Amino acid sequence: MRFLILSDIHGNKHALDAVLADSTGQWDQVVCLGDIVGYGGHPNEVTAWVKQNASTVIRGNHDRACCGDEALEWFNRPAQQAALWTLEHLEPAHRQYLQELPPGPVAVANFWAVHGSPADEDEYITDRSDAEVAARYMPGEICFFGHTHYQGGFGVRRGRVWELAPPKGKEVERCHELENDTVYLLNPGSIGQPRDHDPRAAYALFDSVTKTLAMRRVAYAVEAAQKSIRDAGLPAWLADRLRVGR
Numbered sequence: 001m002r003f004l005i006l007s008d009i010h011g012n013k014h015a016l017d018a019v020l021a022d023s024t025g026q027w028d029q030v031v032c033l034g035d036i037v038g039y040g041g042h043p044n045e046v047t048a049w050v051k052q053n054a055s056t057v058i059r060g061n062h063d064r065a066c067c068g069d070e071a072l073e074w075f076n077r078p079a080q081q082a083a084l085w086t087l088e089h090l091e092p093a094h095r096q097y098l099q100e101l102p103p104g105p106v107a108v109a110n111f112w113a114v115h116g117s118p119a120d121e122d123e124y125i126t127d128r129s130d131a132e133v134a135a136r137y138m139p140g141e142i143c144f145f146g147h148t149h150y151q152g153g154f155g156v157r158r159g160r161v162w163e164l165a166p167p168k169g170k171e172v173e174r175c176h177e178l179e180n181d182t183v184y185l186l187n188p189g190s191i192g193q194p195r196d197h198d199p200r201a202a203y204a205l206f207d208s209v210t211k212t213l214a215m216r217r218v219a220y221a222v223e224a225a226q227k228s229i230r231d232a233g234l235p236a237w238l239a240d241r242l243r244v245g246r
């Protein structure tokens, strides 16, 4: 089975559209790792697409916040403003859909899906030591996570931890053949708000039979996404950061 792995779309319809065009014909099922909304100007359009097309969806912290189910004190000011705007503009059916999303880990084929980490849906896995700790909570060998908005991953075997590199510079893809008897924590990156200094939308394709992972980047209409954020009256910083991928 070939999976399209999406995370942290954050209401960015333009980035999602580019990823779908780029991955046409290359997947059988969609897995979404949460943070469907928050920050971007098209929460209803993106939620509708995920609801209709993704076979597995995990809730993210912004999905909880944008439904009013989460205190906003942990969010910075622009994120709070975006959450309140999204709460106000989400159609009731979409709000209910987001409210009912499960936390991870959820099993899919031969891997697991979480938002933050296998131990805690709100925890960030950012470096090798985080990955080593997270590996102790793994329900299986392979886990896809999001939340950090950094594309990449970690392999853990017998006390050794190494990184799986994402595409760099002008590369559009990096492939990794996953090995047996190894724990993998894999981040497809963020579609709608990358923070790894690459403004291109990030996603992953995973073949669960051959255990082949392709981390991919695709350029999208950043200016159009920025305009929708500004037109919504959301903080300008949320639009500005899309151009630099921070």
Ligand SMILES: [Fe+2]
Pocket (backbone or CB within 6 Å): 008, 010, 035, 060, 062, 147, 148, 149
């Ligand atoms: Fe996120």
